[in-house]
Amino acid sequence: MLKINDLFVSVEEKEILKGVSLEVNKGEVHAIMGPNGSGKSTLANVIAGKDGYEVTSGEIIYEGKDLLDMDPEERAREGVFLAFQYPVEIPGVSNATFLKTALNEIRKYRGEAELDSREFLQYMREKMKLIGIDESMLSRSVNQGFSGGEKKRNEIFQLQMLQPKLAVLDETDSGLDIDALKIVANGVNTFRSADNAVIVVTHYQRLLNYIIPDFVHVLVDGKIARSGGKELALELEEKGYEWVKEGEAV
Amino acid sequence: MENIIEKYLTQFRESTESLNGNSVSGIHKLRTNAIEKFHELGFPTTKNEDWKYTNVSVLNNFHFRKSPVQNLDKSLAEKYKIPGLDAELIVIVNGIFSHELSEISSQPDGVVIGSLKSAENDLLNAHLGKYSEINNGFTALNTALAGDGVLIYVPDNTVLKKTVHIIYLSGDDNLNALVQPRNLIIAGENSRLNIIETYHSIYGNETLLNSVTEIKCGRNSGVKLYRLQSENNQTFHINLTEAHLEEACNYSHYSVTLGGRLVRNDTNIVLDAENSTGNLYGLYLTEENQHVDNHTLIDHRKPHCQSNELYKGILSGKSHGVFNGKVFVRKDAQKTNAYQSNKAILLSDDAKIDTKPQLEIFADDVKCSHGAAIGQLDEQALFYLRSRGIDEANARKILLRAFANDVFEKIEDEVIHNWLNEIVTERLK
Ligand SMILES: Nc1ncnc2c1ncn2[C@@H]1O[C@H](COP(=O)(O)OP(=O)(O)OP(=O)(O)O)[C@@H](O)[C@H]1O
Ligand SMILES: [Mg+2]
Numbered sequence: 001m002l003k004i005n006d007l008f009v010s011v012e013e014k015e016i017l018k019g020v021s022l023e024v025n026k027g028e029v030h031a032i033m034g035p036n037g038s039g040k041s042t043l044a045n046v047i048a049g050k051d052g053y054e055v056t057s058g059e060i061i062y063e064g065k066d067l068l069d070m071d072p073e074e075r076a077r078e079g080v081f082l083a084f085q086y087p088v089e090i091p092g093v094s095n096a097t098f099l100k101t102a103l104n105e106i107r108k109y110r111g112e113a114e115l116d117s118r119e120f121l122q123y124m125r126e127k128m129k130l131i132g133i134d135e136s137m138l139s140r141s142v143n144q145g146f147s148g149g150e151k152k153r154n155e156i157f158q159l160q161m162l163q164p165k166l167a168v169l170d171e172t173d174s175g176l177d178i179d180a181l182k183i184v185a186n187g188v189n190t191f192r193s194a195d196n197a198v199i200v201v202t203h204y205q206r207l208l209n210y211i212i213p214d215f216v217h218v219l220v221d222g223k224i225a226r227s228g229g230k231e232l233a234l235e236l237e238e239k240g241y242e243w244v245k246e247g248e249a250v
Numbered sequence: 251m252e253n254i255i256e257k258y259l260t261q262f263r264e265s266t267e268s269l270n271g272n273s274v275s276g277i278h279k280l281r282t283n284a285i286e287k288f289h290e291l292g293f294p295t296t297k298n299e300d301w302k303y304t305n306v307s308v309l310n311n312f313h314f315r316k317s318p319v320q321n322l323d324k325s326l327a328e329k330y331k332i333p334g335l336d337a338e339l340i341v342i343v344n345g346i347f348s349h350e351l352s353e354i355s356s357q358p359d360g361v362v363i364g365s366l367k368s369a370e371n372d373l374l375n376a377h378l379g380k381y382s383e384i385n386n387g388f389t390a391l392n393t394a395l396a397g398d399g400v401l402i403y404v405p406d407n408t409v410l411k412k413t414v415h416i417i418y419l420s421g422d423d424n425l426n427a428l429v430q431p432r433n434l435i436i437a438g439e440n441s442r443l444n445i446i447e448t449y450h451s452i453y454g455n456e457t458l459l460n461s462v463t464e465i466k467c468g469r470n471s472g473v474k475l476y477r478l479q480s481e482n483n484q485t486f487h488i489n490l491t492e493a494h495l496e497e498a499c500n501y502s503h504y505s506v507t508l509g510g511r512l513v514r515n516d517t518n519i520v521l522d523a524e525n526s527t528g529n530l531y532g533l534y535l536t537e538e539n540q541h542v543d544n545h546t547l548i549d550h551r552k553p554h555c556q557s558n559e560l561y562k563g564i565l566s567g568k569s570h571g572v573f574n575g576k577v578f579v580r581k582d583a584q585k586t587n588a589y590q591s592n593k594a595i596l597l598s599d600d601a602k603i604d605t606k607p608q609l610e611i612f613a614d615d616v617k618c619s620h621g622a623a624i625g626q627l628d629e630q631a632l633f634y635l636r637s638r639g640i641d642e643a644n645a646r647k648i649l650l651r652a653f654a655n656d657v658f659e660k661i662e663d664e665v666i667h668n669w670l671n672e673i674v675t676e677r678l679k
Contacts, residue, residue, distance in 0.1 A: 048637050051629070076639035088634040092652025101648070102638035109639070141652075142634075158638065 001026050001197050002047075002067075002166055007058035009039075009046055016042045018222035019058070024166070027194040031208055031233060032201045034219035035241045040201045041085050043219070044170045047199075048082035049075050062166070076102075077109035079165030083155035083172045085201075090142040095154070098142050099124065099161055106162060124161065131157040131187050148175035156187040167191065168199045173207040185210030205237040218244045254310045255292050259285065261315060261428075262394055277371065280379050284393035291387040300386070303572040303604040304514055304543040309486060314428035314458040316397070317344040322419065322452070327351045330417045330450055335665045337415035337446075338363055344420055345429040345459075346398045355412070360405035363414060366432055367398040377434055381464035381494045381520075388488045388514075392462045396432035399461075402445070406438035406468065413444040413663070418461075420485065421453030433463040437471040444474045446666060451482035451509075458486045465493035465501070469523070472500045476666060478673070480509040483538065490516040495555075497523035504661060506670055507534040507542050508677055518547040521555040521583075532561040533657045535677055536569035536601070543572035548588065550579045550613075556587035562657050563594035564650055564678070565601035572604045579611040579618065586613060590620040595627055595653055643679070650678045 002024040009017035016039045024030055032040055046053050047060065049072035060067040067075060090098070104114040115123060128135065131153055143151050152172050159167055169188065173181055188211050192198060200211055208216075208230065216232040217224045218241070225244045226232065236244070262285045293309055294301040320343060327341045327348075340363070341351035347365030354363050362369075384390045404410055420429045437443045451457065459481070467473050479487055487510045493501050507513055519528035534542045548557045563571045571594060579586045594603045607620045627649055635645035654674060661667040 050633055050637075071642070072633060072636040073639055073641045073645075076637055082637055084634070088628075088630045090628075090631045090634065090649070090652065092655035093648055098635070098638070098648075101644070102635075102640050105641065105644075106639040162638065 003061040031213035081164035083169040085170040087151040288390035317422040317427040362403035396430040399432035404441040409442040423453040439468040446476040467499040492518040495526040499526040502529040505532040530559040538567040540569040550583040559590040566597035568600040586616040
């Protein structure tokens with residue numbers, strides 16, 4: 001599904017990603033861990049198509065296509081979804097209107113019929129129940145005045161609404177209380193299927209108890225320093241990143 | 251320059267017989283004084299602090315003059331009607347009230363919805379020029395030369411059920427039209443009145459529209475005035491609208507500016523008695539070489555009044571916006587509540603805005619606040635929307651519409667709200 005080959009990315013002349021390679025197949029969950037500033041969000045943002053990142057070499061192939069060649073909206077319509085580390089507040093745009101517009105644009109692109117207001121509402125109510133989103137939150141402006149946890153929950157709600165093929169979750173667990181964490185994890189787990197894939201960026205093993213990864217990668221200073229199975233996360237929790245860095249030196 | 255002024259003076263001498271007020275009436279005196287004032291003042295220059303950012307010297311390149319009466323097809327006004335709005339329709343063609351095109355239903359006793367030219371002299375003597383001061387050449391020229399306009403008189407305890415829609419059609423294909431409507435609106439005690447003015451161009455020649463509207467709100471009255479400026483890029487639109495409020499009134503002014511080469515709105519609210527509220531909401535969208543200048547004045551003269559002011563601008567191309575918001579709180583005006591906010595988005599590097607909030611507070615027990623913010627479109631928000639599959643053009647439109655939303659929220663009339671929303675959204679391409 002996704003193939004990242006030797007990716008180098010700079011921001012304002014500063015090299016952040018220094019040769020990242022990663023392959024994600026359908027049905028897989030990959031966790032990316034790593035110290036602050038190592039480039040995890042950079043990788044997520046480059047996948048989603050955010051401006052301001054210069055890909056100096058390497059490539060990203062998604063479903064056989066050159067992902068870097070596509071506009072962000074095209075990527076989204078092709079099934080790429082990023083749950084933001086810091087979801088943006090958009091005053092004056094209601095959550096419901098925003099989601100209806102997005103969903104229908106994606107459906108149109110896929111050649112599916114657009115949902116009318118009634119159908120949309122019905123579909124949305126189903127998903128709301130799943131994520132425990134309150135009806136009142138939907139008439140409010142996108143993320144405006146939402147608590148940190150509510151914002152993260154709203155990202156997973158959008159994931160459920162839009163049903164992408166590749167979901168990248170950038171620290172969706174940070175700022176969640178234990179109950180919210182379970183709800184969010186459940187939202188991701190019900191999304192998982194043999195046809196889609198998930199990349200989970202996290203600092204904590206805690207989330208991985210609920211969303212069990214097939215692979216764990218450790219990103220250090222713009223490079224994947226180590227990859228392994230789910231037990232790697234446990235080991236990291238115990239020994240810290242210094243251990244990986246030391247290992248790197250060997 | 252002298253030459254240009256002379257041309258207007260000549261127009262005054264030639265037309266004075268046909269204007270209201272014979273040579274002995276009070277109105278004639280008002281006009282004579284006004285033309286003298288115009289002679290003295292001419293058009294303002296940028297040396298004048300109030301015109302610092304708006305250069306009107308371009309007006310000297312044209313010989314604006316009165317356009318002969320045109321017989322327009324009824325269908326022309328038809329297309330500017332507001333769908334679904336049950337309205338009394340007034341059509342003003344080049345400043346002159348068109349009896350053929352206007353559609354006014356029969357009114358209760360005492361209500362006047364008609365042309366200023368056919369107004370009774372007593373009424374004019376009592377009110378005309380009483381709610382506006384001649385402090386620049388434009389007001390002077392309008393007062394001296396305006397041939398017609400709208401008179402609305404709503405007696406005490408009367409509610410005007412339908413909104414009055416005034417359609418202004420301006421322009422002349424043979425000359426540079428000088429269009430000078432003069433409106434007088436008198437709302438009696440406990441009366442209710444809603445007006446919407448929409449301005450449109452009918453020909454492509456340069457046109458100077460110089461209008462003055464005076465509004466008197468009687469005790470406990472409620473008046474709403476909406477203005478949509480959507481003329482072409484050859485139109486210079488200079489307007490003064492001044493409302494004087496007596497006790498316990500509620501006056502709301504909504505201004506939406508989409509068109510015009512150069513627009514200058516002087517919008518004044520005078521809170522002349524206690525417990526009144528003045529609301530002033532504005533939205534302007536400019537592109538290319540448009541210049542839109544909103545000068546507002548809220549004059550708190552008496553205690554226990556409140557005012558709310560909110561202006562939003564979206565500027566693109568090489569357009570230039572000006573916002574100057576004066577709020578006076580006079581010594582007597584204790585317990586005043588005055589709120590002002592003015593925000594603009596610049597969509598291009600060449601677009602520009604000059605803003606100047608001006609609060610002059612002479613009372614000590616007041617609550618006043620003002621805020622101004624100028625920025626660009628929020629790139630983070632734009633990316634957020636795009637990352638959910640919404641294309642860039644649509645995402646921009648959604649964000650700009652959202653920016654304008656708090657002005658729209660103030661428009662309670664559902665038909666007008668939806669109609670303006672459609673026009674504005676269409677414009678946000
Ligand atoms: N727009 C930018 N301008 C300058 N530096 C940037 C910019 N964006 C990211 N960086 C830098 O790139 C590096 C990687 O940032 P990134 O956000 O990818 O880290 P991260 O691994 O997600 O960290 P965290 O765990 O704290 O979220 C950091 O040093 C950061 O300061
Ligand atoms: Mg990060």
